[in-house]
Amino acid sequence: MTLHFCDKSADSRVVVVEEEDVEDEIKFWQNTLMGNFMGSKPKIKEVDEYVLKYWKNVTRPIVQYYKKGWYSFRFFSADDMNEILKGGPWNMGTSTLVLKQWTPTFSKEMDSVSIVPAWILFPDLDPFMWSEKVLSKLASIAGKPLFADLPTTFKSKLSFARVLVEVDVSEDLPTSVQLHSGNNSENHIRVVATLLSLLQEAGTCTREM
Structure with missing residues (x-):
């Protein structure tokens, strides 16, 4: 990723992000589910193994740890994402899994699981x-x-x-x-x-x- 210098006002530290600045990134994440295990928190390897074993009806998503107990499951199509969202409920041992579709406002909402x-x-x-x-x-x-x-x-x-x-x-x-x-x-x-x-x-x- 090559970056470039952006003109800025000499007396301002305010950065304005336009919709077009992030539209490609939003498309990149649009087929992503965010998951939080309620109960004991599994390791990322365990989550990846669980996905491989139980989500066989879709192309294997990319699993990453996000933060504050949340994991991201990035799918390669909206159909695969919806298949898993519709296919629940899901459980890993005694830990239960909350799945939410990612949105650009997710970081602001992640502390609430009501x-x-x-x-x-x-x-x-x-x-x-x-x-x-x-x-x-x-x-x-x-x-x-x-x-x-x-x-x-x-x-x-x-x-x-x-x-x-x-x-x-x-x-x-x-x-x-x-x-x-x-x-x-x-x-x-x-x-x-x-x-x-x-x-x-x-x-x-x-x-x-």
């Missing part, structure tokens, strides 16, 4: 209601919807609909929601956050290793 992805189940929702619009409306009651899982998307498992939602675990999650549909019919739909006790304690969701 906003985390959680799987939300709707066991009372009829399959004909499993549209993108209905699921988005229901999931938004709990937080920010991210994805529906594959069985829900393809309607291959009809016992419940399951979506991944960013929730604030510092607040109480809803346990039911009123659903109003045609002809003024009203149903009470249960809302189940999987591993809720663990979410409240650690702010994450898990998968057995």
